[in-house]
Amino acid sequence: MPVVKAVTCPVCGSLCDDIELTIEDKEIVKVKNGCAMCESKFLNYNGKHRIRKPLIRKDGKLVKATLKEAVRKTAEILAEANYPILYGWSSTSCEATRVGLELAEEVGGVIDNTAVVCHGPSLLSVQEIGISSCTLGQIRHRADLVIYWGSDPWSAHPRHIERYTTFSEGRFERSEWRGYVAKIKASIGRKKIESVLRRLFLKKKPTVPSSYLEGRVCPTISREGRKLIVIDVRRTKSAEMADYFIQVEPNKDYELLQAFRALIRDQELDVDKVAGVPVEYLEEVSDAMVGCNFGALFFGVGLTMSRGKLRNIDAALSLVRDLNTRTKFIIMPMRGHFNVAGANTVSTWQTGYPYAVDFSLGYPRYNPGETSVVDVLMRKESDAALIVASDPVANFPRKAAEHLVENPLVVVDPHMNATAHMADVVLPSAFVGIEASGTAYRMDHVPLPLKRVAEPPRGVLPDEEILRRILSEVRKIKRKKQVAAEAQ
Amino acid sequence: MNENAKLQVTLLTGRTIEQGVGKERGKASMEYMESVSVCYMDPEDLRRLGVKEKANILVSTNYGSVVVKALKSLRTPHPKIIYIPYGPWANVLVDPETHSIGMPSFKGIPAEVEPALDKPLLNMKELLKEQFGKE
Ligand code: SF4
Numbered sequence: 001m002p003v004v005k006a007v008t009c010p011v012c013g014s015l016c017d018d019i020e021l022t023i024e025d026k027e028i029v030k031v032k033n034g035c036a037m038c039e040s041k042f043l044n045y046n047g048k049h050r051i052r053k054p055l056i057r058k059d060g061k062l063v064k065a066t067l068k069e070a071v072r073k074t075a076e077i078l079a080e081a082n083y084p085i086l087y088g089w090s091s092t093s094c095e096a097t098r099v100g101l102e103l104a105e106e107v108g109g110v111i112d113n114t115a116v117v118c119h120g121p122s123l124l125s126v127q128e129i130g131i132s133s134c135t136l137g138q139i140r141h142r143a144d145l146v147i148y149w150g151s152d153p154w155s156a157h158p159r160h161i162e163r164y165t166t167f168s169e170g171r172f173e174r175s176e177w178r179g180y181v182a183k184i185k186a187s188i189g190r191k192k193i194e195s196v197l198r199r200l201f202l203k204k205k206p207t208v209p210s211s212y213l214e215g216r217v218c219p220t221i222s223r224e225g226r227k228l229i230v231i232d233v234r235r236t237k238s239a240e241m242a243d244y245f246i247q248v249e250p251n252k253d254y255e256l257l258q259a260f261r262a263l264i265r266d267q268e269l270d271v272d273k274v275a276g277v278p279v280e281y282l283e284e285v286s287d288a289m290v291g292c293n294f295g296a297l298f299f300g301v302g303l304t305m306s307r308g309k310l311r312n313i314d315a316a317l318s319l320v321r322d323l324n325t326r327t328k329f330i331i332m333p334m335r336g337h338f339n340v341a342g343a344n345t346v347s348t349w350q351t352g353y354p355y356a357v358d359f360s361l362g363y364p365r366y367n368p369g370e371t372s373v374v375d376v377l378m379r380k381e382s383d384a385a386l387i388v389a390s391d392p393v394a395n396f397p398r399k400a401a402e403h404l405v406e407n408p409l410v411v412v413d414p415h416m417n418a419t420a421h422m423a424d425v426v427l428p429s430a431f432v433g434i435e436a437s438g439t440a441y442r443m444d445h446v447p448l449p450l451k452r453v454a455e456p457p458r459g460v461l462p463d464e465e466i467l468r469r470i471l472s473e474v475r476k477i478k479r480k481k482q483v484a485a486e487a488q
Numbered sequence: 489m490n491e492n493a494k495l496q497v498t499l500l501t502g503r504t505i506e507q508g509v510g511k512e513r514g515k516a517s518m519e520y521m522e523s524v525s526v527c528y529m530d531p532e533d534l535r536r537l538g539v540k541e542k543a544n545i546l547v548s549t550n551y552g553s554v555v556v557k558a559l560k561s562l563r564t565p566h567p568k569i570i571y572i573p574y575g576p577w578a579n580v581l582v583d584p585e586t587h588s589i590g591m592p593s594f595k596g597i598p599a600e601v602e603p604a605l606d607k608p609l610l611n612m613k614e615l616l617k618e619q620f621g622k623e
Contacts, residue, residue, distance in 0.1 A: 011508075011512060012508075036505060036508070036509050037505070037508040037509055037512055040508075040509040040510075040512040040513050041512035044512065044513045044514065045512075047513065047514055047517075048514070049513075049514025049515070049516045049517055050514075116590045116591065117591060117592060117594075120589065120590050120591050121589060121591050124589060152502070152503070154505070155503050155504055155505045155508065156502075156503040156508065158505065158508075233500060233566075233569065233595075233596075234500070234561075234563065234566055234569065234571065235563035235564065235565075235566065236563065237563070239563070240563070247566075250498045250500065250569065250595070250596040251498075251595075251596040301502070301594070301595075302502070302595065304591065305591065305593065305594040305595040305596075306593070306595040306596040307593070307596055309587060309589060309591050309593075310589055310591075336503075355590075356590055368589050368590035368591075369586060369587075369588035369589045369590050370588075372586065372589075372590025372591075373590075374584065374586055374590060374591075374592055375586055375590055378584055378586070391515055393576065393579075393616070393620075394515065394524075394574075394575050394576045394579065395574060395575075395579070396579060396584075396592070397551065397579055397582045397583065397584035397592045398551065398552055398579050398580050398582075398584075398619055399551065399584040400584055400592070401579065401619075401620070402619075402620060405620045405622055415514050415515055415516070416514070416515065416516040417515035417516065418515060418576050418612065418616055421516075421612075421613070421616055421622075422616065422620060422622050
């Protein structure tokens with residue numbers, strides 16, 4: 001049975017490129033090294049939810065059509081629109097996004113990628129403050145302190161900790177996996193003892209939040225080796241692995257970030273608690289930050305989506321800038337979809353801007369808040385939409401999705417999803433990274449090749465090719481219109 | 489069960505591993521639907537509401553209300569904080585305000601929870617029909 005090695009996983013921004021696939025009769029039968037999400041994708045991508053034929057809405061129902069008809073209909077919708085939206089792009093290849101940008105320019109629309117509802121605020125802050133960053137490889141080999149803030153890698157980037165940070169075996173830093181297992185065993189033992197004591201003495205539960213208690217019982221921050229700090233509004237699975245867990249009150253991250261900025265400058269805080277966390281505890285954590293040799297702060301959408309949004313990121317970037325006066329520290333957003341960093345990169349090199357690019361005046365304009373897709377939809381300005389490899393009906397606030405489904409709507413996607421259910425034209429596409437090759441950017445902006453390891457269903461094309469056909473059809477329609485106008 | 493029980497809470501939406509696995513299986517799959525039509529709550533809050541795990545509850549915000557299935561969170565305490573994974577159910581509730589930067593507010597939204605034993609949990613198609621009037 002052929003085994004394909006070094007396959008890049010096309011699911012999350014960690015873009016693990018060590019996946020091994022066993023292929024039998026042109027089907028993937030076994031996945032090695034991947035996490036649950038990776039396995040679920042490689043083993044189920046061709047299941048019953050796959051769209052195999054183009055669909056066009058007729059009399060309120062989606063019915064099968066030929067590829068030519070569907071492409072033609074799409075081109076008509078886009079060519080006739082005044083202000084179409086072209087949205088998605090983070091789960092396809094850079095090559096497809098490049099064609100998408102050309103199409104957006106041709107039809108004078110707004111092209112936006114999923115970063116707008118994810119790390120858009122981070123991009124805005126980076127433009128304002130700047131970012132000190134590095135590759136994940138450097139972190140794997142050198143980081144002795146890792147912070148996850150507003151991010152639960154265990155759920156959203158399951159192999160991030162194992163491949164790039166605390167549990168990875170670096171050249172200069174050891175994996176903390178064994179220590180973690182020992183800690184779990186100790187904690188199970190402790191829980192047992194506690195429950196026996198409770199039963200014996202009918203003792204009440206401790207009144208201090210258990211997170212802080214645990215921090216005290218186990219003062220791991222002074223020990224040698226890699227340290228893990230998790231800061232979140234919930235006690236996540238990732239939080240359980242941490243040496244220190246800070247449970248911040250919802251919408252109070254900004255206060256906490258600014259408090260850390262003061263503490264690492266050795267300033268005193270004249271309050272007992274910040275964002276619900278005792279200052280004493282924060283002092284210990286800030287000592288650990290200053291005391292490390294190489295720290296890495298990863299932040300998730302817990303910061304970009306809650307109150308403060310880009311101002312939270314301003315504070316986080318500034319905290320890391322301040323920390324660099326004391327030690328070496330870097331910061332990195334935990335990018336969600338496997339090629340959202342690529343969508344931003346391609347958009348930037350083609351137009352100058354990473355997302356929310358408006359071509360309606362014939363040249364690229366960028367003003368998130370105005371040219372970003374949720375705002376365009378809330379103002380009900382768009383009059384058509386092309387969605388590529390994304391599911392905004394399932395991901396946008398309902399009010400925004402409401403206008404989207406009122407627009408003539410085209411969806412290019414391999415799977416049936418909520419947006420495709422609402423669409424007027426559905427174009428099935430090949431899975432990028434399984435049935436189509438291409439390039440994707442990891443969250444640290446390292447480009448990696450996506451492999452083609454299986455054949456797409458008959459007649460199903462990659463996004464790039466579908467978009468090229470739409471583009472050429474749009475150009476034909478426009479040329480015809482021009483000729484007709486000139487003849488008059 | 490306390491019929492009039494209502495709880496003021498803060499709603500967070502986000503990822504779960506079940507949602508991640510479900511979405512890769514297919515957005516039209518049962519796994520996906522089951523992973524995103526739920527609401528994780530502190531067991532104490534469930535008790536205050538007088539409902540058992542897996543009961544239907546109605547979550548409402550200024551932007552809409554939706555019936556979801558209540559689940560106990562594994563990692564507690566987080567009183568008065570509820571968590572619904574990203575998906576069409578959560579979207580009914582989140583705040584579309586982008587504060588002029590393009591980003592809606594998906595986390596930290598004031599919400600109200602009440603028991604809804606007599607109200608049905610809609611499936612994906614029914615929910616889309618109810619919300620958008622399109623099939
Ligand atoms: S962590 Fe992300 S990239 Fe790595 S195997 Fe899992 S889903 Fe794929």
